[in-house]
Amino acid sequence: MNPTMRQLEALVLVYRLGSITKAAAELRVTQSAISLLIRQIEENFQLKLFDRTTRALHPTAACREAIPAAERILSSARGLSQHMRDLVEVRTGRIAVAVSAGVASALLPRILARFRSRYPEVKIDLFxxxxxxxxxxxxxxHAEFGIGSFEDDGTSEARIETLMQTPLSAIGVKDGRFEKRRRLTWADLTASDLIAMRRGTRIRTQIDEALAQTGQELKPALEVSLITTALALTAEGAGISILPAHMLPKAQFPTLAAVPLSQPIVNRHVSLLSRADFTLSPAAEQFAEIARRALSTK
Amino acid sequence: MNPTMRQLEALVLVYRLGSITKAAAELRVTQSAISLLIRQIEENFQLKLFDRTTRALHPTAACREAIPAAERILSSARGLSQHMRDLVEVRTGRIAVAVSAGVASALLPRILARFRSRYPEVKIDLFxxxxxxxxxxxxxxHAEFGIGSFEDDGTSEARIETLMQTPLSAIGVKDGRFEKRRRLTWADLTASDLIAMRRGTRIRTQIDEALAQTGQELKPALEVSLITTALALTAEGAGISILPAHMLPKAQFPTLAAVPLSQPIVNRHVSLLSRADFTLSPAAEQFAEIARRALSTK
DNA sequence: CGGGTTCATAAGATAACCTCATGAATTGAT
DNA sequence: ATCAATTCATGAGGTTATCTTATGAACCCG
Structure with a gap:
């Protein structure tokens, strides 16, 4: 029969303190409890571990052989507990996060910075x-959760939580007038050169469908695949980009401004996606919480 | 709080079998017992270890981190049990035995041979x-026990058990007549050249005291310090050695024979000596047992 | 949709564990 | 030498842990 943790604890402590009474005090139990534990472990092993007179207590050879193993076991158990506590308190861990490219460049840096300063020990695999x-x-x-814009296709495997919702906006060069506008309509843009995402991308599809419902149509001068391309072109004066406001990284493009488009207002969601049947690790939970706060206060 | 062995056992088994029910079957308990153990360890750690629907069971990241540690702990515990069992069953161990020189050369070889063939794994430190x-x-x-002839000085620290008792004998060369004698008296030896241990040795002291009580006196032609010296001299025809019969190793000196001396009979004890307040290890116990049998049947 | 499977949970039984009370042996101080 | 103090052992009794039984809920599969 295997020894219990309690028995090993008693064994090691009695060995180290050379006394049942002292070991009992250390463990905050009565002396008879320890006396019993020692007897139990001796019965388990069918082996005397201490030669004890009423006064003195001497470990036997077998005991000396058992002590190192017992200490290893106990310290491993304590190490395990400590490690689990570290995980809970996010002092360690590793999380895998998936982000869509647009989110990665515009929103993620801030989230990441906050998370890393708060929980510097956690390793992050970013996809x-x-x-x-x-x-x-x-x-x-492959990832514990994802952040980005995607369709909720209704399959129940995923848990989806909308973190923020921003209207599609016209992104143009600050010229003293443009950035002052509180609002633009799609119709206002007909005279401008427009830069939009290529047909088939999610954003573009959403735009086209929304405009079609109001009898309008987007006629971009340029179609691109990458958001940063669109932004770079706009910054160079090639035209106005049509993108969700949150996708403009202001630090990276200080000369650009975003003005929300209305009639119709087309909202893009940024959502947090995770598996419905899986619990997030404590570290991931904290990451999600920081993402929530970073994006909701915006 | 530290996990219990039982909890770790359940954790590892559920992880390995991917099922609470199967783990329960393996441990011969009901499913609910395992369910409870898993919940307990999760509460201890404040951490989900398995994401479980009613159907499927998935280990969390934390669980995967815990498993190797848990397996180490369990296997160490089993290793410890195994080691203790090996000690009990004398499949391993180490004993320190002290012997006096006379015993070492004449009696020990046989004991040692028997012990080693029976318990080949046990290491012996011989002093x-x-x-x-x-x-x-x-x-x-320094030694768990000793074998030899010594005075019982009455201090209760030692446990002394007489293993054999042999009369002092005349040891001489087999010449067709000498070895036929069943018995000799001390007086019979007055005409012979005698070889005895040097004054001050225990054997000699005992001889002198016993003879003095009957008004006799030993007058050796030669006095030596080592038993083998006496025997070698006798074998070379230098005279008759006065020694306990058991101190003649027959294999080593095939030409010699021992004849008990009477009037008075002087008995020498060979005893097993150990500390009264210490338990012998299982290996030592077996060694003592073999010594007992080897010497009593003689 | 119903039988079969798997996990969760509540209630009760059993076993493990601890405390309390007491005794025996030994030490050390008077 | 005697007596108080210390230390361990042990038996009785209560508390806590642990297991079983019984049942329910969710899910899968035919």
């Missing part, structure tokens, strides 16, 4: 992938 | 020391 990949990637378990 | 050293050596804890 910046195409928006369409987000859902399967997380569902397959 | 062949002067008879006077035997008691302090064992009392000081």
């Amino acid at each position: 910046d992938i195409a928006p369409d990949e987000l859902l399967p990637f997380v569902t397959a378990g | 062949d020391i002067a008879p006077d050293e035997l008691l302090p050596f064992v009392t000081a804890g």
Whole structure:
């Protein structure tokens, strides 16, 4: 029969303190409890571990052989507990996060900075992938959760929480007038050169569908694949980009401003995606919480 | 709080089998017992270890981190149990034995051979020391027990058990007549050249005291310090040695024979000496047992 | 949709564990 | 030498842990 932790604890402590009474005091139990534990472990092993007169207490050879093993076991158990506590208190851990490219460049840096300053010990595996990949990637378990814009396709495998919702905006060069506008309509843009995402991308599809419902149509001068391309072109004066406001990283493009578009207002969601049937690790939970705060106060 | 062995056992088994029910079957308890153990360890750690729907069971990241540690702990515990069992069953161990020189050469070889063939895994530290050293050596804890001839000085620290008792004998060369004698008296020897241990040795002291009580006196032609010297001299025809019969190793001196001396009979004891307040290890116990049998049947 | 499977949970039984009270042996001080 | 103090052992009794039984809920599969 295997010894219990309690028995090993008693064994080591009695050995170290050379006394049942002292060991009992250390463990905050009565002397008879320890006396019993020692007897139990001796019965388990069918072996005397201490030669004890009423006065003195001497470990036997067998005891001396057992002590190192017992100490190893106890310290491993304590180490395990400590490690688990560290995980709970996010002093250690590793999380895998998937983000769509747009989120990665515009929103993630701030979230990441906050998280890393708060929980510097946690390792982060960052996967910046195409928006369409987000859902399967997380569902397959490659990442604990994902942040980005994607369709809720209704499969119950995923837990989806909307973190922020920003209107599609016109992004143009600050010229003293443009950035003062509180609002623009789609119709206001007909005279301008427009830069939009290529047909087939999620953003573009959403725009086209929304405009079609109001009998309008987007006629971009330029179509691009990457958000940063659009922004760079706009910054160079090539035209006005049509993008969700949150996708403009202000630090990176200080000369640009975003003005919300109305009639119709087309909202883009940024959501947090995770597997419905899996608990987030404490570290991931904290990451999600920081993402929530960073994006909701915006 | 530290996890219990039982909890770790359940954790590892559930992880390995991917099922609470199967783990329960393996441990011969009900499913609910395991369910409870898992919940307990989760509460201890304040951490989900398995994401479980009613159907499936998935280890969390924390669980995967815990498993190796848990397995180490369990296998150490089993290793410890195994080691203790090996000690009990004398499949391993190490014993320190002290013997006086006379015993070492004449009696020990046979005991040792038997013990080693029966318990080949046990390491033996053999100390062949002067008879006077035997008691302090064992009392000081340098050897688990000793075998030899010594005075029982009455201090209760030692446990003394007489293993054999042999009369002092005349040891001479087999010449067709000498070895046929069943018995000789001390008086019979007055005409012969006698070889005895030097004055001051225990054997000699005992002889002198016993003879003095019957008004006799030993007048050796030669006095030596070592038993083998006496035997070698006798074998070379230098005279008759006066020694306990058991001190003649027959294999080593095939030409010699021992004839008990009477009037008076002077008995020498060979005893097993151990510390009264210490338990013998299982290996030592077996060694003592073999010594007992080897010497009593003689 | 119903039988079969798996996990969760509540209640009760059993076993493990601890405390309390007491005794025996030994030490050390008077 | 005697007596108080210390230390360990042990038996009785209560508390806590642990297991079983019984049942329910969720899910899968045919």
